[in-house]
Amino acid sequence: MGHLTHHLSVWTAGLLASAAAEGSIPLVKRDHPAVVSAPAMKDLGGYWLNVSIGTPPQPLALLVDAQAAGISVLYPGAESVECSEERYCSFYGQFDPRNSSSFTSDEDHWREIRPRYITGLDTLTLGDSRATNLSLRLNYVDGISSYSSIGIGPDNTSFVYQLVDRGLISTPSFSMWRDPVTELDVEADPGDTPGGIIFGGINAAKFNGPLHAFSFKDSAPTMTVPVRGVQVHVDPTASFISTPNSTTTAPINATFAETPFDLQTRYITSYFPRDTAMAIYAALNMTSTRRDDGYYPTPQVPCSRSAENHTLTFLVGSASFNIPWTAFLSPANIPSQGQCSFHITIPTDDDEYPSPYKGTLGSTILSYLYLAVDYNSMMVGLAPVNRNPGDDEIREIGTEAPQFPGAEGDFPDAISAYTPAPTTETVATETSDGWAAAMRTAAPGVLPAAVGAVLFGLV
Ligand SMILES: *[C@@H]1O[C@H](CO)[C@@H](O)[C@H](O)[C@H]1NC(C)=O
Ligand SMILES: *[C@@H]1O[C@H](CO)[C@@H](O)[C@H](O)[C@H]1NC(C)=O
Ligand SMILES: *[C@@H]1O[C@H](CO)[C@@H](O)[C@H](O)[C@H]1NC(C)=O
Ligand SMILES: *[C@@H]1O[C@H](CO)[C@@H](O)[C@H](O)[C@H]1NC(C)=O
Ligand SMILES: *[C@@H]1O[C@H](CO)[C@@H](O)[C@H](O)[C@H]1NC(C)=O
Numbered sequence: 001m002g003h004l005t006h007h008l009s010v011w012t013a014g015l016l017a018s019a020a021a022e023g024s025i026p027l028v029k030r031d032h033p034a035v036v037s038a039p040a041m042k043d044l045g046g047y048w049l050n051v052s053i054g055t056p057p058q059p060l061a062l063l064v065d066a067q068a069a070g071i072s073v074l075y076p077g078a079e080s081v082e083c084s085e086e087r088y089c090s091f092y093g094q095f096d097p098r099n100s101s102s103f104t105s106d107e108d109h110w111r112e113i114r115p116r117y118i119t120g121l122d123t124l125t126l127g128d129s130r131a132t133n134l135s136l137r138l139n140y141v142d143g144i145s146s147y148s149s150i151g152i153g154p155d156n157t158s159f160v161y162q163l164v165d166r167g168l169i170s171t172p173s174f175s176m177w178r179d180p181v182t183e184l185d186v187e188a189d190p191g192d193t194p195g196g197i198i199f200g201g202i203n204a205a206k207f208n209g210p211l212h213a214f215s216f217k218d219s220a221p222t223m224t225v226p227v228r229g230v231q232v233h234v235d236p237t238a239s240f241i242s243t244p245n246s247t248t249t250a251p252i253n254a255t256f257a258e259t260p261f262d263l264q265t266r267y268i269t270s271y272f273p274r275d276t277a278m279a280i281y282a283a284l285n286m287t288s289t290r291r292d293d294g295y296y297p298t299p300q301v302p303c304s305r306s307a308e309n310h311t312l313t314f315l316v317g318s319a320s321f322n323i324p325w326t327a328f329l330s331p332a333n334i335p336s337q338g339q340c341s342f343h344i345t346i347p348t349d350d351d352e353y354p355s356p357y358k359g360t361l362g363s364t365i366l367s368y369l370y371l372a373v374d375y376n377s378m379m380v381g382l383a384p385v386n387r388n389p390g391d392d393e394i395r396e397i398g399t400e401a402p403q404f405p406g407a408e409g410d411f412p413d414a415i416s417a418y419t420p421a422p423t424t425e426t427v428a429t430e431t432s433d434g435w436a437a438a439m440r441t442a443a444p445g446v447l448p449a450a451v452g453a454v455l456f457g458l459v
């Protein structure tokens with residue numbers, strides 16, 4: 001059994017589809033299950049979306065990238081690579097266009113030559129919804145770390161916009177979450193949890209409101225939030241505290257002038273300015289020493305320390321979000337050999353390409369936060385996940401302020417809402433007849449609140 005296989009876990013997840021035809025209560029469906037979590041993602045992370053491509057459908061999972069636009073899919077290429085268990089394609093699948101009757105490409109002889117990459121068009125099925133004639137870039141599987149991805153960024157060609165063009169949702173927007181971790185085992189599965197993605201809406205049951213919303217129009221396509229610093233609440237019973245059991249340990253504050261940090265759905269590592277990171281390390285009894293090449297290695301600690309209960313409070317705008325320190329711990333090796341890495345690090349000075357941002361919030365933080373994004377208003381919303389969610393409360397992301405229902409923030413009063421590109425695409429739904437009918441009969445501009453769906457994430 002390959003090492004990666006140890007990290008394979010099957011997630012349960014719900015498929016949500018909601019149709020609010022005139023006057024009807026949003027219908028929430030939960031039928032199709034689930035997804036497989038990502039293994040061995042030591043320097044990648046994020047949400048993986050289960051879809052199928054082609055006719056008949058070939059299942060695969062795509063890494064969600066909220067800053068990119070295209071859909072990029074692994075295919076066997078001329079080498080016809082077998083996806084061994086060391087390759088991501090064995091977990092997430094690949095797509096063989098030769099086996100899809102609906103695949104078309106302008107490229108000559110692709111079937112015989114099977115070049116390193118080709119572009120083409122095919123059908124993508126997402127939950128109950130099917131989008132035809134989607135543009136795909138197929139990359140041949142050339143290494144153990146190749147993977148497929150789907151861009152849901154603010155570029156108007158991204159998948160979110162394609163869903164609007166096809167009448168499946170009414171605003172270029174989405175939200176996502178992971179279900180709370182009940183039993184954390186940082187060594188076995190660093191934060192593998194099911195979760196969901198909803199295009200065009202939010203699920204208010206999944207977070208403790210309000211959503212705190214921030215504009216990123218000045219940084220788009222990069223999604224940013226205004227960070228003011230971090231507090232570290234150290235476990236008063238931790239063995240490295242000199243006076244154990246002191247009832248209140250004052251939080252360690254590492255604050256600075258509010259500055260935009262980019263927020264990642266794709267990469268797990270968080271970066272903080274040197275002084276801040278050093279203050280966090282000191283508070284948590286870990287270190288990182290600058291190497292000659294200027295790089296600060298990721299601090300390592302024994303994984304057994306994950307039993308310590310420290311909390312990092314991220315100060316973002318006027319909001320603060322508590323994140324357990326274990327969100328940033330993952331095995332340093334596969335298998336871990338007892339060592340874990342702490343994924344808050346110090347950016348390396350890059351004189352040639354200096355980052356415009358003082359820091360980054362990596363995707364692991366999203367294990368504990370609900371994320372909502374609307375590209376009409378260029379707002380991003382965050383809220384703590386609800387550890388005891390009740391029934392789903394799916395609401396559409398609209399065009400009037402506040403675009404996220406019930407959210408707080410400086411929403412623009414007037415936006416120029418995206419107008420769908422003219423399209424001849426047909427929308428097919430396999431099971432929800434009422435929804436399909438509503439789609440077909442809706443007058444332009446009064447599309448029903450159709451919320452397509454899907455699941456899961458991984459760290
Ligand atoms: C999710 O995708 C993975 C990779 O293709 C697959 O192994 C798994 O069975 C899928 N899960 C569901 C419920 O479709
Ligand atoms: C896909 O097509 C290729 C070439 O036509 C064939 O070798 C392969 O077995 C097919 N795979 C499946 C799953 O049908
Ligand atoms: C499919 O999309 C391409 C461009 O992406 C367009 O040229 C073509 O007309 C579309 N086909 C159909 C059937 O809509
Ligand atoms: C802090 O961690 C180091 C290992 O990096 C350890 O040697 C030291 O004993 C720890 N301090 C305390 C007070 O536990
Ligand atoms: C601290 O608390 C633990 C258990 O809560 C207890 O066993 C230990 O004796 C306490 N230590 C001191 C110095 O009070």
Ligand SMILES: *[C@@H]1O[C@H](CO)[C@@H](O)[C@H](O)[C@H]1NC(C)=O
Pocket residue numbers: 250251252253
């Ligand atoms: C950190 O800030 C909190 C709240 O602003 C304050 O109560 C606390 O005393 C500060 N701690 C330190 C060590 O400055």
Ligand SMILES: *[C@@H]1O[C@H](CO)[C@@H](O)[C@H](O)[C@H]1NC(C)=O
Pocket residue numbers: 233309310311
């Ligand atoms: C961990 O610490 C937080 C606050 O710092 C506290 O609310 C929580 O109850 C603690 N959890 C455990 C299991 O001790």
Ligand SMILES: *[C@@H]1O[C@H](CO)[C@@H](O)[C@H](O)[C@H]1NC(C)=O
Pocket residue numbers: 156157419420421
């Ligand atoms: C997409 O954006 C480009 C500019 O980046 C613009 O020219 C084009 O009209 C936009 N398309 C739609 C459908 O809004």
